[in-house]
Amino acid sequence: MxxxxxxxxxxxxxxxPDPAFYFESLTHRKALSYLGYGLAQGEGFVVITGEVGAGKSTLVAYLMATIDPAQMTVANVVTSALDGDEIVHVVAQAFGLQVAGHDKASALGAIEAFLHEEARAGRRCLLVVDEAQNLSVSALEELRMLSNFQLGSQPLLQTLLLGQPEFRETLLQSEQLEQLRQRVIATHHLAAMxxxxxxxxxxxxxxxxxxxxxxxxxxxxxxxxxxxxxxxxxxxxxxxxxxxxxxxxxxxxxxxxxxxxxxxxxxxxxxxxxxxxxxxxxxxxxxxxxxxxxxxxxxxx
Structure with missing residues (x-):
């Protein structure tokens, strides 16, 4: 009207979120710099946190609009409260994989085969997980295990985790996530304007x-x-x-x-x-x- x-x-x-309306505030500019640095490394985890409505999804949509699909395959997951077995199947579906049966081993095998095919075709793979604060520790551990897939010395999967402020606290404080913390190569908290x-x-x-x-x-x-x-x-x-x-x-x-x-x-x-x-x-x-x-x-x- x-x-x-x-x-x-x-x-x-x-x-x-609409990348056409992206506005680069000071905090968004910093976040974009950390995202760019993290993605350039081609491995591990990049973590962006922020309050509800702070612009995390818009920031990522803006970044994704600049990515050449011939160079990188991106899968997006918006999580609910998933456990370790469930997250593996959700990741497979996000990459468009049809998994026969419902066992985790089949899903992992399909993901690994897909990542190898993409690497041989010259494409990197990025998994974007939104609402990461909803994930259980077991689901986060499964994501870490996915980051172990390699072709020779080349990492096959990089993961971008987006979450609310409590996810940052979980990641920093949980004793069970020490190995995941060691895989985080860049992080930024998206503040208010x-x-x-x-x-x-x-x-x-x-x-x-x-x-x-x-x-x-x-x-x-x-x-x-x-x-x-x-x-x-x-x-x-x-x-x-x-x-x-x-x-x-x-x-x-x-x-x-x-x-x-x-x-x-x-x-x-x-x-x-x-x-x-x-x-x-x-x-x-x-x-x-x-x-x-x-x-x-x-x-x-």
Whole structure:
């Protein structure tokens, strides 16, 4: 509705990841550097963590769009609570393999044969595992075992693990994952955007959708959105979506602070306020919200 009213050619604040709208904030730039370094090594594990909605999937989608399928075969897995046997079958399916029977040995054999075929054809293989915090320790150990497959001295599989902050803690603290930790070659925690990046983020996504300056935004709106959202991209998207919808309904060509307050009231009434704010009450002092998801430098584990 609002896209027609404002003359937009796409939905600029959709919640599903779209690499066409990728915005390189400081934390995303760092994450992309670590990803690039890790993938260049061609082995082991690369770990990216971040709050829900921080942009992990969008970052990876942007990176995947730059990969030549003639050089690399990529399989994507979004995990639920899987054990060791289950993850092996899920990985086989992600690479498009048909496994006769349901035993783990058959699945492992199919994966190894496939990885050998890809290597002989000159292609590397990358496994992207999203929501890695849902995996059991046994499933993570099976992923480590898959990283042992080699053709001569050439590793056959590299794995990118994406997870929420608790996955980072599990990986760092679990005594059972020491061998996996030793295989991690790069890691980065995707933090919230900085206050001065919110305006650029919103305007970037609008511009990607054909924005010509309509609607305009009062400068104070961006500070309010940061205070509410804590700088998390998906929360920002939800707020701005509601603002644009309200603006279209009320035939407004400029978004102001009063409209932000009205949107917050509506979200409270709908019971959806928690979707756009960190786990603090709306109305807390800005410093509290700004402390959500402080940057953590990427480093080797």
């Amino acid at each position: 609002f896209d027609d009213f404002y003359g937009l050619q796409a939905r600029p604040f959709q919640l599903t 900085q206050p001065d990046e919110v305006q650029a983020y919103i305007e970037h996504r609008l511009t990607c959708a054909g924005w010509k300056g309509r609607p305009g935004f009062d400068p104070a709106v961006f500070a309010e959105i940061y205070k509410i959202s804590g700088g998390i991209p998906r929360r920002i998207n939800q707020i701005v979506n509601r603002l644009l919808l309200l603006g279209a309904v009320d035939q407004r060509t400029r978004i102001d602070g009063a409209m932000v307050g009205q949107v917050l009231d509506e979200l409270e009434d709908d019971g959806a306020a928690s979707l756009v704010s960190p786990p603090h009450d709306i109305g807390n002092e800005p410093v509290v919200l700004a402390d959500v998801a402080q940057p953590v430098e990427g480093r080797r584990l």
